[in-house]
Amino acid sequence: TGIALTSMQYINPTDPATWARINRTRIDAGLLYEGFDTKDGHISRYLSSMNFAGAMMAIPISTADGIVLGAGFTPYSNVDYNLVTTGSYQSGTDQFDYTLRHVGSGSLGQAELGLSWGPAEIWSVGASLNYVFGSVDNAMTMATTQTSIATGVGTETTNMHGLMGNVGLVYSGFGGILRPLSIGVTATTQSVFHATRDKTFQYSGGAQSATAYDTLQLGEGNITVPVALGVGLAWTAGERLVFAADYRAQAWGKSDFLGSTPVGIRNSQMVGAGFERAGSRDASASFLDHLTFRLGFNYNQTYYEIKGVPINEWLGTAGFSMLISGDTRLNFAAEYGARGKLTNDLVKENVFRFTMSITLGEAWFVRPEED
DSSP: OOTTOOOSSOOOSSOGGGGGGOOSEEEEEEEEEEEEEEEOSSOEEEEEEEEEEEEEEEEEEETTTTEEEEEEEEEEEEOOEEEEEEEEEEOSSOEEEEEEEEEEEEEEEEEEEEEEEEEETTEEEEEEEEEEEEEEEEEEEEEESOTTSOEEEEEEEEEEEEEEEEEEEEEOOOOGGGTTEEEEEEEEOOEEEEEEEEEEEEEESTTOSSOEEEEEEEEEEEEEEOOEEEEEEEEEOSSSEEEEEEEEEEOGGGOEETTBOOTTBOOEEEEEEEEEEOOOOOTTSOHHHHSEEEEEEEEEEEEEEETTEEEEEEEEEEEEEEEEETTEEEEEEEEEEEEEOSGGGOOEEEEEEEEEEEEEEEOOSOOOOOO
8 A cells, every 4th residue: 555645754656746745865775575386286386586676765855845856766567487388299200299498587677756746734746757668588498308309499588668657646634533534646647668579599409510599570569558547545543553545457458569459468456455553752662662563455456367267366464664773764574465266277376575675764955053
């Protein structure tokens, strides 16, 4: 969650309107561990990786007007799969068994630059411009025990880049029993990524006396990423307790990948809820009472379905934050969930994620008092 959560202590990459309450320069950076335990009803495989989770900086320009400049780099999407299939080939003259290994790698990142404005406590707006770029490799290796047949590796590389905008609004001017309630909305514009593709072939063994290479240019095209919308609520129940909920949707059914919408792509939706208990500011409080604790849950209708089966996932999250010194905090978060199902010869995955990040806070551009 985060669309309606304003905070002086953290940079929220979800909604630039939430930056307006940041009153000192802040830097966030983190690492992400991901693990996927995949089963198909017969065998299982565990894949894991450690990646950079991004870094953001927020610089207050005018705290009275809520003008905060935000910039940073965060991951946008990544590809990471490794699977093996087997088969047999038979003709009038040849017969052999073969193994195919499919490996996907690569990622897209986004560089973000934005600004918030919130001259009143009850509302704030924000906007950012994101430049998305990166490349993805999809490789297939064919191997056989027949020494007369060459082993081949074909790798298709797609390079992409494009711009997208993000705008947000947070309002908390309700009265009566709704006074502690904030509502936020955010929208990400449709964007067009320019894509260039080529395919590299590498052969070795068999009749080849040396490794042979070949490259095929597959041409250029565009990938259209549809509009994404979100709405969030945040309820401040006292000084230390906050409840929040988000809903997000993206019309992936209207996406265009190099001239067509891939089979199995559908609109996505996500709903999530959670709460935070902030740490005590009392110097005499215990160590545990100084910690900030968070719990949450979300359910995601992903943007794809396979063999007519919709692929959905759920995730439970938990984390805590501890004050190190001054205004520097260490944050830890864990996620566990599952997605997919074993029907129709599909796979089911258990998902593990662990994030560690650091938040630094410093007062910059403070004019010293004159004697």
